[in-house]
Amino acid sequence: MAARAQALRAQGADVITLAAGEPQAPTAAGVVEAAVAAVRDPANHHYGPAQGHPGLRSLVARRVAEDTGLVWTPEDVQIALGAKHALFLAVQALIEAGDEVLVAEPGWPGHAEVVAAAGGVAVAVPTDAHFRLRTDDLDRRRTARTRAVILSSPGNPTGAVHDASRLSPIADWALRHGIWVVGDDLYRAFDHTGTYRSILRAVPALRPRTVVVGGVSKEHAMTGWRVGWLAAPPEVVAAARAHVSRTITHVPTVNQIAALAALEDTGTPRRAARDHRRRRDLVVAALNGIDGIACPLPDGGMFAFPDVTGLLRERGWADSAEFAAWLLDTAHVAVVPGEAFGAPGRVRICFAVDDGTLVTAIERIDAALAAATACGAREPKEALNR
CATH class of the missing domain: 3.90.1150.10 (Aspartate Aminotransferase, domain 1)
Known part of the structure; x- marks a missing residue:
């Protein structure tokens, strides 16, 4: 097409x-100007930390804390080259070759693609008439190789939001079977019904088995800047940091400073x-x-x-x-x-x-x-x- x-x-x-x-x-003019100023500063012409800019990680931690109602620190955050990269980093930290990850259908094909890129098998789970996941369907697709489920709310392309009444059973099911939840929250700012909730807000006990993925691409019109993140338990962040260090070294500092300016812009x-x-x-x-x-x-x-x-x-x-x-x-x-x-x-x-x-x-x-x-x-x- x-x-x-x-x-x-x-x-x-x-x-x-x-x-x-x-x-x-x-992209907002203030964000662009922050990037221009960053380009002019020689301090940003050199290598940065693999985990990401400390200031940006601090803002992300604060944002995830507000969404989840839990305490997060900059050490709980890994900066990535966009949310798709963050999803890949999360999945590759959680699975071995041949392991399965459940993804919603209909759903964004990028979820299945990152699972395949990490060596896993994406298993499509049908959604209900309102495009929401149900625990019965998740359980029917669960096998001994199932390691995680990717939960996108609001979803792409459906726009479906999983409210608290849907999230609690999914979280309980994941806890019962030892399954990780990777929350794709990229469209969280575009909740048109006021029903968006983080799954950790619904069931805080799931935190040790949850990865929260986000980015600035949609809500700040920054798709080309390629800045996203994941917030996760220490072992996932460590694996993601090691992968970044061994591959891309770090996300460009100028782009991260632009994302920092974006997160400070709530308007x-x-x-x-x-x-x-x-x-x-x-x-x-x-x-x-x-x-x-x-x-x-x-x-x-x-x-x-x-x-x-x-x-x-x-x-x-x-x-x-x-x-x-x-x-x-x-x-x-x-x-x-x-x-x-x-x-x-x-x-x-x-x-x-x-x-x-x-x-x-x-x-x-x-x-x-x-x-x-x-x-x-x-x-x-x-x-x-x-």
Whole structure:
């Protein structure tokens, strides 16, 4: 899809991308200025500690403490090259070759990818009608080789948030079977329902078997800066630090200073969350106004994940990948087919773009479908302006 979009742009087409897993907004000016100042300081031109910048680790520890209600210190934190790297470091510290890690389906494919990169086997666990994990399903996939479960809340692409009533049974199940929980909290700032909780807030006793993963990429629009972290028990941090030391040496100091400035900026995530919630409501209303599309309201995150099986039936498309390709070619709007997330019949639409782009994209989708079916459809701009 990315290659096709690029080829269309090369031909002069005005392609709107709602397929990106990142905010359209630029990094805040204050963060950029902090990085520029850091570049000019010769002290930052040399090697730094493998575990990460002490000031950044201190801020991360404070943030994790606020989320979990537990005490964390800078020694409990390892800085990584983005949250994906942090997930890899966590998994490689917990498993041996051939061990299994449970991942949600539908879910972000990066979870399975980091497990494979660490030499493990990712085992897909089906979620319920609201895309949440259940202990019965986790237990059905558990074997003697199961070492961990990756829990993402809010999730990508589903936006599902596991509230306290869901987290407590999962934590109790993990404790009972000696299974680690790797909490992917990358979208924590984008909780549109007020129900996000750290699993350690629900069950503090799970701390010795929990890794908390986070980063600045989404809430601070810093995907390209590649700064993430994990907070974990000492043995996991030690293994992660050793891996970083033996491979990348450390995350670039300038990038870490930029991330430090970002964590001191509480306004940007709040504004982003407000805008994402408003745009979520707009795009879901508009999509549900198109015949053949059923779009649930995501609890969090920055993606809509509509069911397009009605369109596939009516138009004869084989799958959502074929529909997404048609949409790109016909309407010049790029979305991600649900097959990428283990959810045939759905597409992922990123609403972390400006209002004008979102309105135009929905109008193009609606117009293309209306022309293809030779019947009218609800005016998307009306739905967006409600």
